[in-house]
Amino acid sequence: MKIEILGVGCPKCKQLTVNVEAAVKELNLQAEIGKVTDIDKITEYGVMMTPALAVDGIVVSAGKVLNKDEIKKIIAK
Numbered sequence: 001m002k003i004e005i006l007g008v009g010c011p012k013c014k015q016l017t018v019n020v021e022a023a024v025k026e027l028n029l030q031a032e033i034g035k036v037t038d039i040d041k042i043t044e045y046g047v048m049m050t051p052a053l054a055v056d057g058i059v060v061s062a063g064k065v066l067n068k069d070e071i072k073k074i075i076a077k
Helices: 011-027 039-044 068-075
Strands: 002-006 032-036 052-055 058-062
Touching: 002 011, 011 032, 011 068, 052 068, 058 068
Parallel strands: 002 032
Antiparallel strands: 002 052, 052 058
């Protein structure tokens, strides 16, 4: 599983990263967590509001900071 946080590094993007890391750890999943900070790459995903979250190349959330439990529901599938 590849999880990407899309954002330029704002506090909300950093919080989303922390929440993703916590969710992956709690579920004991093997996941590659990456950050996409290049605005051109972010817009290639069709994202206009950050932070955004992509799982295996598919944007699952944009424009808000998901909490750990919301992330767990998404990645546990």
